[in-house]
Structures are given as structure tokens and as C-alpha cells.
Amino acid sequence: MSTSTRTFFLLVILLAILSAANLLMPQGNLVSTVPSQGYPASLPVMMLASFAIVLVLYSGLGFLGLKLSQKLGIPNLISPEISNWQRFGLPAMAGVLVGLFLILMDFVFSRFLSVNRFPHPPFPTSLLATISAGIGEEIIFRLFFISFWTWLISYVLLRRKGLVPLYWVISTLSALVFSAGHFPSLMIMLGAKSLSQFSPALIVEVFLLNSVLSLVAAYQYKKSGYLAAAGVHFWADLVWHVVWGMV
Numbered sequence: 001m002s003t004s005t006r007t008f009f010l011l012v013i014l015l016a017i018l019s020a021a022n023l024l025m026p027q028g029n030l031v032s033t034v035p036s037q038g039y040p041a042s043l044p045v046m047m048l049a050s051f052a053i054v055l056v057l058y059s060g061l062g063f064l065g066l067k068l069s070q071k072l073g074i075p076n077l078i079s080p081e082i083s084n085w086q087r088f089g090l091p092a093m094a095g096v097l098v099g100l101f102l103i104l105m106d107f108v109f110s111r112f113l114s115v116n117r118f119p120h121p122p123f124p125t126s127l128l129a130t131i132s133a134g135i136g137e138e139i140i141f142r143l144f145f146i147s148f149w150t151w152l153i154s155y156v157l158l159r160r161k162g163l164v165p166l167y168w169v170i171s172t173l174s175a176l177v178f179s180a181g182h183f184p185s186l187m188i189m190l191g192a193k194s195l196s197q198f199s200p201a202l203i204v205e206v207f208l209l210n211s212v213l214s215l216v217a218a219y220q221y222k223k224s225g226y227l228a229a230a231g232v233h234f235w236a237d238l239v240w241h242v243v244w245g246m247v
Contacts, residue, residue, distance in 0.1 A: 004076035016055040020047040025125040065144035068151040075225035091231030099239025113201040120245030134234030175214030179207045
């Protein structure tokens with residue numbers, strides 16, 4: 001097993017542990033998601049189930065994405081031609097800038113378009129969520145989603161033609177799906193029963209903020225591999241959810 005593959009599985013194990021540990025953390029406004037009668041099973045059983053589901057799901061999809069990404073020429077997690085500065089330094093800088101952009105846009109939308117400020121998980125839950133999002137969401141939306149659909153369409157349907165423009169079409173689609181995936185949790189946190197209760201400005205903000213993060217992560221993924229994409233996501237959420245959430 002290569003160093004990249006071992007690193008990937010270690011990250012998935014960490015993600016599974018954090019997923020289980022999240023059930024012990026304060027949830028803030030998300031406490032309403034827990035049924036009044038409690039969880040359907042004991043807390044240890046729920047934690048074990050969460051660990052197992054995450055481990056199996058993310059290992060399977062991520063490993064497939066890892067193999068397909070190699071066919072697309074995307075650097076491995078630990079690729080010798082990619083320096084640590086490219087793998088960690090530049091994504092950290094990009095992530096911080098994205099996080100500051102999210103804060104600025106949140107201020108602009110709330111000030112001029114009367115959109116409520118986005119809620120954030122309480123600390124230290126926000127820190128666990130930040131690490132989990134950097135690992136897990138990048139496995140699903142960059143490592144698997146982009147790699148699978150780019151490979152399927154380019155290699156299987158188009159016979160390896162138009163790989164670069166196709167990559168960005170799929171990355172844009174990934175960004176839109178990623179953005180839309182935030183609405184269920186946002187509905188819970190804001191107490192909304194349907195999307196019709198959201199203003200058009202709020203919907204635009206959700207898609208704008210998450211799409212910018214997604215496309216920057218997709219750029220780093222193509223250039224320096226999965227760890228670079230995860231780094232962008234981690235640092236952006238650290239600034240956005242952890243630091244700004246406490247402020």
C-alpha cells in the first residue's frame with residue numbers, strides 16, 4: 001500500500017472518530033434535531049453506528065475517487081513532484097482568503113439585503129466540524145464527485161477529449177450540488193420548514209459563498225491533489241466557523 005493510500009485511510013479513520021465524537025459535543029441551535037424522546041438507540045450504539053457508516057461510505061467512495069484521479073493526472077496525496085508549500089502552504093493562504101471573503105459577503109448581505117447572519121456551531125463543536133468538513137466534504141465533492149464524473153464522461157463517453165474544460169464543468173456542478181446540500185441544515189438552524197421561507201437574497205448568498213469555496217478547492221485539487229483541496233476547506237472554515245463564529 002502506497003503512502004498516499006495509507007494517508008487517505010488514516011484521514012477516513014479520523015473522520016469516523018470525529019463523526020462519533022460529534023454526538024457528545026454541544027450542538028447549539030442544532031439541539032432541536034434530536035427527537036424529544038432522545039436517540040433511537042443508546043449513545044454508545046449511536047456513536048458506533050456513526051463511526052461504522054462513515055468509515056465504510058467514505059472509504060469506498062474516496063478510494064474509488066483516489067484511483068480515478070490518478071487516471072486524470074491529478075497528483076496523489078503524497079506526490080513527490082508536489083512540494084509541501086504547494087500541498088499545504090498555498091492552500092492555507094487561499095483558504096484564509098476565502099474565509100475572509102465569506103465574512104465580508106455575510107456582512108454585505110446582512111447589511112444591505114437584510115439577510116440574517118449565518119449561524120455557527122458553538123466552540124469547540126465548530127472546530128470538530130471544521131476538521132470533519134475539510135476531510136469528508138472534500139472526499140465526497142472533490143475526490144469522488146469530480147474524479148468520477150470527469151473520468152466517466154471524458155474517458156468513457158468522449159474518448160479522452162476535452163478533459164480540461166470538462167473538469168471545470170464538473171467542478172461547477174460539484175459546487176452547485178455542494179451549495180444545495182447546505183440547505184437542509186440551514187433550514188433546521190433557522191427553524192424553516194421549506195425553502196420557500198428563504199428570501200431570494202439568502203439563497204443567492206448560500207450558492208455564492210459555497211461555490212467560491214468549492215471552485216477554489218477544485219483548483220487546488222487539480223493542481224496539487226486532495227490534501228490541497230482539504231487544506232483550502234479547513235482553513236476557510238477555521239476562519240469562517242471557528243474564529244468568526246466566536247466573534
